Amino acid sequence: MKPLKLLALITVLITAFFLMYGVNEMPDWGNSSAPASTHVSPYYIQHSQDDTDAPNFVSAVLADYRGFDTLFETTVIFCAGMACMMLLRKKKK
Amino acid sequence: MNTVVSIKPLLAVLVSLVGAFFILFTSSKRQNLRESWTFIAAFIKFGIVLSMMPVILHGKVIKLTLLEIAPGLSLMFKVDFLGIIFGLVASGLWIVTSLYSIGYMRGLKEHAQNRYFFAFALCLSATMGIAFAGNLLTFYVFYEMLTISTYPLVTHNEDEEAVKAGRKYLTYTLSAGVLLLFAIAATYLYAGTLEFMPGGFLNGHNIPIGVLQFLLVAFLIGCGVKAGVMPFHAWLPSAMVAPTPVSALLHAVAVVKAGVFGCVRIIAYVFGPVVLKDIHMWLIVAYFVSFTIIVSSLFALASDNLKRRLAFSTISQLSYIILGAALLSKASLTGSILHIPNHAYMKITLFFCAGAIFVKTGKKNISELDGIGWQMPITMGAFTLVSFGMVGIPPLCGFISKWYLCLGTLQAREFFFLFVLLTSAVLNAAYFFPIVYAAFFRQPAGGRPAFNEASLPLVIPLSITAVMAVIFGIFPNFTFHFFDLARNAATTIIAGM
Amino acid sequence: MIHQAPILTIATLLLTAFWVPIIGMFKKESAYYIALAAIFIAFAAACGTLYSVLLHGPIHYHMGGWPPPWGIEFVIDYLNAGVLVLIALISFLTTISAKKSVEQEINRDKWPAFWSLYLLLIMSLMGMTETGDMFNMYVYLEVSSLTAYGLIAMGEDGALIASFNYVILGSVGASFYLLGVGYLYIVTGSLNMADLYRLMPGLYHSKVVFTAFAFFMVGIGIKMGLFPLHVWLPDAYTRAPSAISALIAPTMTKVSAYVLFRIILSVFHIQFSTMIIPAAKLLMWIAAVGIIYGSIMAIAQKDIKRMLAYSSISQIGYIVLGLALANRMGLIGGALHIFSHAFAKGCLFMVAMAIVYKTGIRNIDEFKDLNKKMPFTMAAFCVAALSMVGVPPTAGFFSKWYLVLGTISGRHWLMTAVILASSLLNAIYFFRIIEKTYFSSFLGGGGHGHHKTPTVVMTEAPAMMVIPILLMAVGILAVGLFNFQIIHHLLQFIVPGGLA
């Protein structure tokens, strides 16, 4: 094995170790009393119908509560498009 | 202590700063205009400094607080006895040097004169700032500004030697500056203030002795490098590649004096006699600089290049000043402070003479000077006169300051240093008199040369400074009241006002 | 109007960026002027934001009217109001001066797309500065990365590889950041910074929080070019079009540094990185090694842009060191260094741009007599170089002063030595250039002093390029002289209560 690849492997293993170290204290899969499911998200589930008239919570959050993120999500596509256009465009003689 | 608020110290700094930019943006083809800027700035500056003197002589302190640059720390000017002496010397000699520079630069048709005069004016601003700085941070700001603005002057010739000298200069001074910065920062954290006080401000802060000793060493090395204290002197002889007016003003007056001035400020206005004695360092400092006094004189003896010999002589004389401050007696402090202007007037004359000889004859070495006294009698006359002063023979001004220094050693009851001072005087004689002898009593191979004096812009300045050196010897209080100022400064330091 | 200022900065740039390519289809030259106008409006809006913050205190701007933690908010307090104006001002000046250089280096057909991406890059940096939401920050991070990938790739030969390496590392960085956000989300359920700050003390001993912290450090470290995660930076800065180097060097790494401040100070508490885990100590050592490494590498470079890039790595170390000292002076010093280094490095890269534009010279050895050709540019270079060395009264001195105070009051003597030594190392590589430029006319020519002055004709860069450079130099001095005002009005508030 080349030294560079070995280095890469070691980096990967260290990262994996850190990830697993953190996992120890994470809530189990599907645990509905985990903080992730009890702090902010219940508001969306309970109120989105009232607030936004959208029965689909994901849509409500995507397009309304966190619509600002979505604006930049589209901006990201625009950026990528612009970048590709700029890079790949053929020079006119 | 009475304080007067006045904008004058700031103006004194700004005049040459503004002047510098006028000089820079004047086309290099319009020499006369450029040089008149220099003169206008020099005279205004001198006038401003002079106008502050009556107030100071009345025992008042001029203070000006500008922007706050850190919590509890301002860019502050404070003109006191010590500061005004340095300010007067530097601004007064700038006028003379400007005249001399013009003669020198035109005589040699030097390149890049705009840059030269620009940097020169900048240096003077920095020097004024150092003289009038009211606290260590302000002092440091101008101290570094001086370091940087001198660099183009040292490197002026733009050849290999000059570039090397410039590098050496920067290496030494920037490293010292870094050390100084560290010492200032530590002092600020320990004492909570940086404002100069006669008699020091470090007293009563319960700072551990080891820390104080360490700080003193850091401070004195930081300033001592510019003052050419051995073993940190190596940049000074190298920097002699600069044009002679630069060597004259900067390496006899502004830069090295800024270093010495800093040492005095630190010994007397930061630490103060009480603290310095408490931490048992004053004798160590005194011994340390005594070594410099003797050894650099020996170096001077050994060098054949005239400017180099003068440089080593400067190193030796500067250490007198530090020695006087370190001895902490009233007389030694008086002598030490008085030696700042006295040495300046004498050493600048010597450098002017060396420059005049170089412009006229192109000679740099002492061994080539046989009989030159007959060719350039005014120049060599001034040289002779002043070298008597350097040795300490009355009635020249060098005598008074040395007298007080010797008195100071007796007051401090440290007779070893009396011996050092006297030995050094003998050594001074040993390296100056052969030059005088050769100039007047030896004949060059081609017979006695005819009268062929350097041009007026060169001769007038050196005559003025030589005459001044005599006048100050006879009337120490002539016009500028150097003696009163020095004595008052010493009194306030000892009294810890 | 003034209370809409925070969003105006973003909105102006965003909307203009969409229109630039369309208008550019008809008239390519107009793209630049539209971009410039937009940046100016954004700058004005940033100033308005700062004014409002100074007058009425921090601004909380709720996007769509949804209160946090459910919606996204912009939080502009004293620190980021300052950074916002800094970014806006420097981008504005760079943009003015970049016109000619871009026209020279970029194919005419690509101008509209170029300026559009350029606007989006500035927009995303401002967004990163203003946002108070962790995930929103990620989106901006990606916008800034994407635009930077594209813009860097427009550079000279080798830029493609530089850009590609940046894509890989940048994605790793952004992904790590995203993982960090996920880890925090899993234990808190929140994405809002203020909310996280409130919840954090109860979770100090959670391993998940610790892991999240580590991922944030690595992610942002990559983005800001922190040693040893800097590997993308020298190539990217060197190969990018000069105008882009001049834009991203002073702004992008500084904004990332600001984000690091934000995360350590106002998401995690500073006590977390000093008391709970030894992160501060580790960061301090990394910063110290980075400072020395960057300086030494800079000394070894011949190419001016590459030299400046390595110097950036070293200067980033200063900022991180200040943060890692975790005491009052250190934090202030680090934050002030964001400002002083942004001005100095911006000025230096703009000078490099002007030199490349006018003479095409990149190699430092060929700088001889450049002072006679471009006196004003080189004067600005000197001011910026002195600031990098830390000579008073330039901005660099004062940030160094606070950092030194910080190291001493924390009794980290070795760090004091590192800062001081690094300023000497900086002196070596900057004075080498100054020496080459100003003082080597007769070098190697032999003889003594008074030769005839070689006749070099002055060929200064166009005024449009030089004036912004000079303004940056003035900015360096202004930040230095008025550093206390900056600290008093903006930076002192970042120091958490109870910190010595």
Added chain:
Amino acid sequence: MEFFLGKFNYWVYIAMMMIGFYAMIAKHNLVKKIIGMNIFQTAIILFYVSIGTKKGGTIPILEGAGHHAVAPESINVAHYINPLPHVLMLTAIVVGVSVTGVALALIILIYKRYNTVEEDEILRQLS
């Protein structure tokens, strides 16, 4: 065993992520790096989405939503899975696609310029 099974979603995502990460930093082929990057990003998406699940929860669309309002209190939160991670991941997916797009554009240019997509060969040509 319980421990491993209870958190199996994390183990899966870590394994995936490491595969991707390794490919990103160890492979010389630029396209393979991009593939690694995609795997990496997908792993993160997996991670986020798995945060949102609740045992017994259903898709986050309100049941029985008509035109009449539903009282917020009457909605059982545990009945629907957490919508927020999904929203975030919609954004992350788009970002991932965009980055991949730009990276591929770069690869095309690199291939045109150097006639190869092997990193070491390109570096050899550059030096």
